[in-house]
Amino acid sequence: MSDPVNPSVESAEYPPELARLPPGRHGLPREFVARNQRERLIAGLAEAVAENGYAGTTIAHITRHAAVSRRTFYEHFSSKDECFVAAYDTVMAELRQRVDEAFNQEEEWPQAVRAGIAAMLDFLTAEPHLARLSMVEALVAGPVVIERYDAAIQGLVPYFQAGRKGRSAKVLAGLSPSTEEALVGGMVSLISRRIFADRTEELESLLPDLVEFTLTPYLGSSEAAKVARQG
Amino acid sequence: MTTGRSDSGTLSFVASKSTPRPLPGRHPLSREFIAQHQRARITSALALEVSERGYRAVTVADIVKRAGIARNTFYENFSSKEDCFLGAQQLAMSAALSRVVDAAGEIDDWPYRVQAGLSAFLCYIGEEPALARTCMVDALAAAPTSVRYYEESLQAFISLFRLGRDVSPHGHELPETLEEALIGGVFWILYQRLLLDEPDRIGELLPELVEFALTPYLGAESARAVAADG
Numbered sequence: 001m002s003d004p005v006n007p008s009v010e011s012a013e014y015p016p017e018l019a020r021l022p023p024g025r026h027g028l029p030r031e032f033v034a035r036n037q038r039e040r041l042i043a044g045l046a047e048a049v050a051e052n053g054y055a056g057t058t059i060a061h062i063t064r065h066a067a068v069s070r071r072t073f074y075e076h077f078s079s080k081d082e083c084f085v086a087a088y089d090t091v092m093a094e095l096r097q098r099v100d101e102a103f104n105q106e107e108e109w110p111q112a113v114r115a116g117i118a119a120m121l122d123f124l125t126a127e128p129h130l131a132r133l134s135m136v137e138a139l140v141a142g143p144v145v146i147e148r149y150d151a152a153i154q155g156l157v158p159y160f161q162a163g164r165k166g167r168s169a170k171v172l173a174g175l176s177p178s179t180e181e182a183l184v185g186g187m188v189s190l191i192s193r194r195i196f197a198d199r200t201e202e203l204e205s206l207l208p209d210l211v212e213f214t215l216t217p218y219l220g221s222s223e224a225a226k227v228a229r230q231g
Numbered sequence: 232m233t234t235g236r237s238d239s240g241t242l243s244f245v246a247s248k249s250t251p252r253p254l255p256g257r258h259p260l261s262r263e264f265i266a267q268h269q270r271a272r273i274t275s276a277l278a279l280e281v282s283e284r285g286y287r288a289v290t291v292a293d294i295v296k297r298a299g300i301a302r303n304t305f306y307e308n309f310s311s312k313e314d315c316f317l318g319a320q321q322l323a324m325s326a327a328l329s330r331v332v333d334a335a336g337e338i339d340d341w342p343y344r345v346q347a348g349l350s351a352f353l354c355y356i357g358e359e360p361a362l363a364r365t366c367m368v369d370a371l372a373a374a375p376t377s378v379r380y381y382e383e384s385l386q387a388f389i390s391l392f393r394l395g396r397d398v399s400p401h402g403h404e405l406p407e408t409l410e411e412a413l414i415g416g417v418f419w420i421l422y423q424r425l426l427l428d429e430p431d432r433i434g435e436l437l438p439e440l441v442e443f444a445l446t447p448y449l450g451a452e453s454a455r456a457v458a459a460d461g
Binding site: 055140142143146150153154170173174176177178179181182183184185186187188189190193196197206208209210212213216217221225228 | 419
């Protein structure tokens with residue numbers, strides 16, 4: 001079965017080093033091609049936004065970075081906004097997976113929290129453009145993205161709620177229904193401000209403070225500080 | 232040990248709390264009052280529009296319609312949507328901070344000073360939920376200047392909280408970014424509640440926010456005692 005997309009247009013736009021599909025009639029299943037193009041468009045958007053900011057990014061920018069045709073763009077997305085939402089979801093899924101893996105590798109909850117926060121900071125530091133996309137540009141990409149942004153942050157709450165398990169009545173009495181929300185909000189606020197200021201190189205140095213801040217309500221300050229300073 | 236009254240030296244941009252009263256007839260003060268009132272009306276309209284559709288989607292036409300003013304009147308006050316947004320942000324932040332300073336400045340005992348400040352802040356947010364929402368998240372990305380205004384108000388709150396290090400038995404051991412994190416947390420909670428669109432319930436949050444803010448300095452029991460005393 002041949003690819004209905006005009007092969008000659010595709011091959012003209014494929015710089016060799018970016019080509020992941022052979023140009024022309026490759027007989028690959030339509031779904032495979034579509035998925036690959038979608039990924040390229042998402043990557044293309046991320047690069048375009050890093051260069052031009054969200055407002056300044058055009059579909060032409062995106063398709064150029066993705067090395068696909070404008071027609072292909074519209075086969076996958078009806079607008080720039082929609083493409084951004086897909087990009088945002090992809091970045092968040094990746095981040096979430098890394099945090100989850102790191103968290104679940106530790107047996108003890110305090111160390112798991114430390115590992116999860118470290119994984120988040122590592123990712124954001126390694127990918128400053130994606131960090132900016134998800135925490136800065138997301139805020140101007142429309143209400144659908146803002147909703148996702150909120151949900152992503154709230155999605156961190158369960159990692160901390162797990163810390164209530166097995167605590168003394170005294171410790172539990174010191175927590176309120178919104179404690180985890182506040183801890184997560186505070187943590188993200190510290191991270192977000194540095195990304196806004198283009199100071200992603202400072203993110204890793206936040207690790208000890210973030211661990212101490214989030215663990216203190218459950219472990220007390222001296223125990224939390226110990227975990228924070230672990231190598 | 233208390234540190235005495237703090238001055239509001241860091242809050243140089245806070246608007247003077249004395250609003251000129253309108254006088255009958257043509258008088259320079261009444262013109263200023265009308266101008267201030269007009270700006271407030273326009274920025275309120277912007278805040279409502281932004282909270283309903285998001286900053287990007289809002290146009291000057293939307294604002295003008297919502298405010299019930301002529302287009303000319305908008306442009307007499309602001310040069311663009313962005314300018315209006317910055318005006319709204321500045322107005323909201325200086326009004327909120329001036330309430331906080333007024334309330335907190337009266338009190339010598341730091342934990343109660345924080346409580347009074349937070350209480351005043353929550354009051355303001357309850358009265359101006361759309362404006363508050365606009366300033367809390369959207370604000371940061373709207374314009375580079377927005378971030379600066381946000382940073383300035385953040386610094387004011389940080390100064391207030393930092394005084395707690397002097398009254399805390401282990402103040403010198405506290406993480407450097409603690410104040411920033413506490414305030415970020417408080418703002419996030421407030422923002423989430425604002426999204427639920429129940430501004431009259433914002434005040435209910437005071438005790439748990441006070442407890443959250445004071446616990447790192449004073450311990451959970453003392454913090455709770457202050458919060459219960461509110």
